[in-house]
Amino acid sequence: MYQVKTYNVISPVGLAKLPASQYAVNKSDDPDALIIRSQDMHTTDFGKNVKVIARAGAGFNNIPLDKANEQGTVVFNTPGSNANAVKELVIGMLILCNRHVIDAVNWSAQLVGADVSLQTEKNKNHFAGHELVGKTIGVIGLGNVGSRVAGAAQQLGMKVVGYDPYISVEHALQLSNQIPRLDSLAELLQQSDFVTVHIPYTEDNRHLIGENEIAMMPKGAVLFNYSRTDIVDDAAATQVLDQGHLQLYVTDFSTQAAVENPKAIVTPHLGGTTEEAEINGAVMAANTIRNFLEQGIIHHSVNMPEMTTPMQYNHRITVMHQNVPNMLGQITTAVANANINIDNLSNQSRETMAYTVIDLNQLDDDTEALIKNLEAIPAVVRVRLLNR
Ligand SMILES: NC(=O)C1=CN([C@@H]2O[C@H](COP(=O)(O)OP(=O)(O)OC[C@H]3O[C@@H](n4cnc5c(N)ncnc54)[C@H](O)[C@@H]3O)[C@@H](O)[C@H]2O)C=CC1
Ligand SMILES: O=C(O)C(=O)COP(=O)(O)O
Numbered sequence: 001m002y003q004v005k006t007y008n009v010i011s012p013v014g015l016a017k018l019p020a021s022q023y024a025v026n027k028s029d030d031p032d033a034l035i036i037r038s039q040d041m042h043t044t045d046f047g048k049n050v051k052v053i054a055r056a057g058a059g060f061n062n063i064p065l066d067k068a069n070e071q072g073t074v075v076f077n078t079p080g081s082n083a084n085a086v087k088e089l090v091i092g093m094l095i096l097c098n099r100h101v102i103d104a105v106n107w108s109a110q111l112v113g114a115d116v117s118l119q120t121e122k123n124k125n126h127f128a129g130h131e132l133v134g135k136t137i138g139v140i141g142l143g144n145v146g147s148r149v150a151g152a153a154q155q156l157g158m159k160v161v162g163y164d165p166y167i168s169v170e171h172a173l174q175l176s177n178q179i180p181r182l183d184s185l186a187e188l189l190q191q192s193d194f195v196t197v198h199i200p201y202t203e204d205n206r207h208l209i210g211e212n213e214i215a216m217m218p219k220g221a222v223l224f225n226y227s228r229t230d231i232v233d234d235a236a237a238t239q240v241l242d243q244g245h246l247q248l249y250v251t252d253f254s255t256q257a258a259v260e261n262p263k264a265i266v267t268p269h270l271g272g273t274t275e276e277a278e279i280n281g282a283v284m285a286a287n288t289i290r291n292f293l294e295q296g297i298i299h300h301s302v303n304m305p306e307m308t309t310p311m312q313y314n315h316r317i318t319v320m321h322q323n324v325p326n327m328l329g330q331i332t333t334a335v336a337n338a339n340i341n342i343d344n345l346s347n348q349s350r351e352t353m354a355y356t357v358i359d360l361n362q363l364d365d366d367t368e369a370l371i372k373n374l375e376a377i378p379a380v381v382r383v384r385l386l387n388r
Contacts, residue, residue, distance in 0.1 A: 320353065323353055
């Protein structure tokens with residue numbers, strides 16, 4: 001029985017993909033697998049028995065990949081599962097903000113008395129807005145979310161420019177040829193009435209949009225952050241709001257600087273919070289966990305190499321190890337010393353880590369000794385034996 005532990009709200013539709021005959025959910029404090037969303041795993045203990053962490057969602061900066069690598073824990077995310085949800089919220093906020101709808105609705109809610117319609121007609125022009133057609137939106141990051149935001153903004157009649165020096169082939173092919181990909185961030189910032197950021201948080205992306213970048217944006221521009229805290233320097237963004245250079249700062253992240261500034265519009269990390277996205281993410285996470293635990297398949301990992309060959313033989317030994325010389329030699333020697341014939345072997349690497357998978361039709365009686373010998377090889381971090 002595999003033990004699975006969940007953190008955050010994980011859709012029961014996804015959990016139902018884990019057969020009760022093989023998986024127990026939230027029944028053990030020493031789980032094999034975790035399904036999480038934004039739980040901060042830097043401060044949440046997870047033991048060596050955790051073989052897999054599935055992040056139902058896109059961003060994985062809440063998971064310490066160094067620790068995961070050290071103990072041989074494969075980390076997955078569910079790319080694209082909530083991208084439509086974020087796109088819809090960003091486009092919704094774009095329209096709401098450009099028409100001052102939030103202030104207008106709050107104002108209407110305070111109306112009392114018999115002359116409500118009179119007051120309305122007299123004051124509505126305080127909330128006169130602008131249309132989006134013909135305005136320029138700069139989309140930073142053209143992955144699952146950014147490419148959808150770019151496409152939707154284009155359909156609204158906006159001019160769209162993009163910036164993503166690392167765009168995947170898949171997303172580059174999907175992007176309309178009407179959407180120019182600019183060579184520099186500065187070029188994008190200088191020409192955009194609206195800037196929206198859709199990139200992962202990494203050390204390199206910390207404060208990608210800071211004081212200097214905001215200064216490059218035209219006066220009266222609007223900045224959206226539906227990516228992560230700290231990709232935009234909130235202190236700088238809220239300061240220029242006060243100085244009037246930015247018209248609005250719209251963010252999904254409740255930092256102190258943002259919530260204290262009346263000109264900042266803060267949604268409480270709602271981008272991926274729709275029933276549909278929660279189901280998509282949880283279903284993908286559950287399927288990913290099953291494929292990995294039952295067959296050793298790795299697809300959509302953020303720390304380990306891809307290995308998508310299904311289990312076609314009776315037994316599979318998976319060896320997670322550091323990506324250093326002579327590992328294959330040592331692993332195959334250990335198997336040969338056990339007098340076992342290898343039917344299929346695959347070895348993939350990714351940065352500092354590698355994954356070797358050995359398929360066998362027949363095992364000898366002393367499998368335990370073989371597993372121990374494999375585990376004893378320096379640089380091996382986890383060995384698993386899977387049986388069909
Ligand atoms: N507010 C929310 O609830 C949600 C927030 N997010 C955030 O949005 C981020 C993006 O999500 P997805 O589009 O699904 O991820 P993705 O991985 O599909 O796309 C990210 C894109 O950013 C690009 N990129 C990376 N660094 C860049 C840089 N310095 N400049 C320009 N482009 C850069 C990559 O090449 C990639 O194309 C996530 O990492 C997460 O932090 C995602 C989903 C929900
Ligand atoms: O998928 C992401 O990166 C998100 O930010 C969504 O986070 P959540 O699953 O709503 O806690």
